[in-house]
Amino acid sequence: MSLWWAVIATCVGCYLLKYAGLAAPRKVLDHPAVRRFATVVPVALLAALIAVQSFGQGFDGPRTAGLAAAVVALLLRAPFLVVLVVAAVVTGLLRITGM
Amino acid sequence: MGQGGPLVPDLRPNVPAGLMPARQDAVRAGLGVGLAVGVSGLAFGAAAVTAGLSVAQACALSLFAFTGASQFALAGVVAGGGALVPGVAGALLLGARNGLYGLRLAALLPARFRAFTAHGVIDETSAVAFAHPGEARAGFFATFASLYVTWNLTTFLAAAGASAVGDPAVFGLDAVGPATFLALLWPRLKESAEDRKVALAGAAVALAATPFLPPGVPVLLAAAGALVVLVR
Numbered sequence: 001m002s003l004w005w006a007v008i009a010t011c012v013g014c015y016l017l018k019y020a021g022l023a024a025p026r027k028v029l030d031h032p033a034v035r036r037f038a039t040v041v042p043v044a045l046l047a048a049l050i051a052v053q054s055f056g057q058g059f060d061g062p063r064t065a066g067l068a069a070a071v072v073a074l075l076l077r078a079p080f081l082v083v084l085v086v087a088a089v090v091t092g093l094l095r096i097t098g099m
Numbered sequence: 100m101g102q103g104g105p106l107v108p109d110l111r112p113n114v115p116a117g118l119m120p121a122r123q124d125a126v127r128a129g130l131g132v133g134l135a136v137g138v139s140g141l142a143f144g145a146a147a148v149t150a151g152l153s154v155a156q157a158c159a160l161s162l163f164a165f166t167g168a169s170q171f172a173l174a175g176v177v178a179g180g181g182a183l184v185p186g187v188a189g190a191l192l193l194g195a196r197n198g199l200y201g202l203r204l205a206a207l208l209p210a211r212f213r214a215f216t217a218h219g220v221i222d223e224t225s226a227v228a229f230a231h232p233g234e235a236r237a238g239f240f241a242t243f244a245s246l247y248v249t250w251n252l253t254t255f256l257a258a259a260g261a262s263a264v265g266d267p268a269v270f271g272l273d274a275v276g277p278a279t280f281l282a283l284l285w286p287r288l289k290e291s292a293e294d295r296k297v298a299l300a301g302a303a304v305a306l307a308a309t310p311f312l313p314p315g316v317p318v319l320l321a322a323a324g325a326l327v328v329l330v331r
Binding site for chain 2: 003004005006007008009010011012013014015017018019020021022023024029033034035036037038039040041042043044045046047048049050051052053054055056060062063066067070071074080081083084086087088089090091092093094095
């Protein structure tokens with residue numbers, strides 16, 4: 001398989017996967033169990049992403065501190081974008097200062 | 100705006116006409132996520148070219164696959180000189196969760212431009228949409244637009260100038276992804292004990308499975324955390 005074929009297969013496959021969920025038949029989407037699953041499953045997926053992106057490649061001090069700072073910002077009811085900036089700034093500063 | 104003097108006194112200063120605060124919130128969050136996360140295109144562009152992909156191939160992936168995790172996975176396999184068929188399979192496994200988001204988004208997004216809308220179904224757009232229930236559509240498209248433009252622009256810049264771009268990790272950008280999802284999930288976690296359980300189960304399953312399974316599978320497995328709640 002040449003590299004271009006791998007690129008094309010990835011592009012087409014990724015698009016079809018995105019499309020499949022949206023285009024699921026109405027009958028399937030309206031089924032109470034599917035509807036309930038669809039409402040709850042993003043919480044599980046996003047929580048899993050948070051965990052894997054944070055700690056999947058091992059413990060990283062600055063990144064963990066940045067996330068802890070984000071939690072504090074959230075507890076203090078900081079606006080959404082402030083939370084992101086706090087996480088990036090704390091992580092970046094700790095890394096630059098080599099802590 | 101307001102050049103000729105308003106006919107009706109504006110009771111909501113700073114709110115553009117026709118844009119309600121809730122919608123403005125959703126749009127602002129979407130634009131912010133798009134810019135903040137989109138900058139990671141720098142990391143992808145640099146990683147792709149370093150791995151041996153051409154600038155055109157890196158840009159094609161960002162334009163047409165447009166789902167970060169899958170793109171990084173393919174670049175990683177190319178870099179490691181791995182076989183391409185399993186490499187593509189791994190990328191698709193990572194993309195599979197987008198299909199699960201679609202199940203929920205189908206009810207929130209317009210059905211008319213589905214073929215176009217589908218291209219935008221990824222972690223970030225879904226998270227913003229779910230976090231703004233009344234304005235899911237505005238949140239989704241604001242995120243889609245700003246993330247698509249930023250991601251593709253930064254992919255190209257980094258791929259074309261590969262080594263000229265520093266490592267985004269230096270700026271703490273690797274913390275932005277998880278912080279984004281955490282902030283978007285926060286209101287649901289605060290309100291619902293059931294959602295907290297699902298989130299904890301999902302995170303625990305994914306972390307426990309990470310050392311043993313190929314990338315992408317642990318997060319999919321976390322969807323089983325949602326099933327646990329359904330069964331009871």
